[in-house]
Amino acid sequence: xxVADEQDxxxxxxxxxxxxxxxxxxxxxxxxxxxxxxxxIVIGVAGTMGWQKYDLGQRQAQGDQFAxxxxxxxxxxxxxxxxxxxxxxxxxxxxxxxxxxxxxxxxNVENNNSDAAIKIYTELSTDTAxxxxxxxxxxxxxxxxxxxxxxxxxxxxxRANELAQSFGPWRHNAQEVQALVALRSNKIKxxxxxxxxxxxxxxxxxxxxxxxxxxxxxxxxx
Numbered sequence: 189x190x191v192a193d194e195q196d197x198x199x200x201x202x203x204x205x206x207x208x209x210x211x212x213x214x215x216x217x218x219x220x221x222x223x224x225x226x227x228x229i230v231i232g233v234a235g236t237m238g239w240q241k242y243d244l245g246q247r248q249a250q251g252d253q254f255a256x257x258x259x260x261x262x263x264x265x266x267x268x269x270x271x272x273x274x275x276x277x278x279x280x281x282x283x284x285x286x287x288x289x290x291x292x293x294x295x296n297v298e299n300n301n302s303d304a305a306i307k308i309y310t311e312l313s314t315d316t317a318x319x320x321x322x323x324x325x326x327x328x329x330x331x332x333x334x335x336x337x338x339x340x341x342x343x344x345x346x347r348a349n350e351l352a353q354s355f356g357p358w359r360h361n362a363q364e365v366q367a368l369v370a371l372r373s374n375k376i377k378x379x380x381x382x383x384x385x386x387x388x389x390x391x392x393x394x395x396x397x398x399x400x401x402x403x404x405x406x407x408x409x410x
Contacts, residue, residue: 257288270295286318293329302333309333310344320356327351328361335365335372345369360392364399371407380407 260269273292293308309330313323331348345365352362367382386392386400 257291270299286312286322290326297333302337306330306333306337306344313344313347321358324351324356324358328358328365331362331365332368335368360386360389360396364396367400367403371403376407380404383407 257269257272260272270292273288273295289308289312293305293312296302296305296308309326312318312326313330315323327344327347328351330344334342334345348362348365352359352366354362363382363386367379367386370376370379370382383400383404387397387404389397392400
């Protein structure tokens, strides 16, 4: 190999290293921002549906407990809030108990305790007392967290892969998980392919389509 070829090879290797570094930065900053946004959206949806479904007039005490827990969060008393939510989750009915568990998981995420959040989402995903839509929601949220967890923690990701092939309401979110897993594994072409499918899917939620388009702009420029 002559000097010119060696230099060309060296430049290509450097370019690949820089590309990998940019993708790592992308995941660390933008990827986690996307996950946080997805968490906020789906938790909001679940909360709204829960509040609408259960009669607050008949469960005023539990409603007050849930409101008190949220107030503790606003007051930045995170540990007290988690304990209050745990208490409500164990003693409340399916409605407020479920909301408390989802909110406790989200709070653990905010406190960088992904293991605790994954545990809650796993339990929610297998709780047959809950409607299927909430169990599948827990799969998606937990799988998002497993992307950055230890490699041994992939059970919810595996279930999200199955969900992505279904006709359920969270299938597009599960496909988004697949794209993020591919991106995290540096399988850029696979990630781009999934994002393209999501971006042009006529029945995908607007938020998923918007995020897919944003990720396409970023990944295709790296």
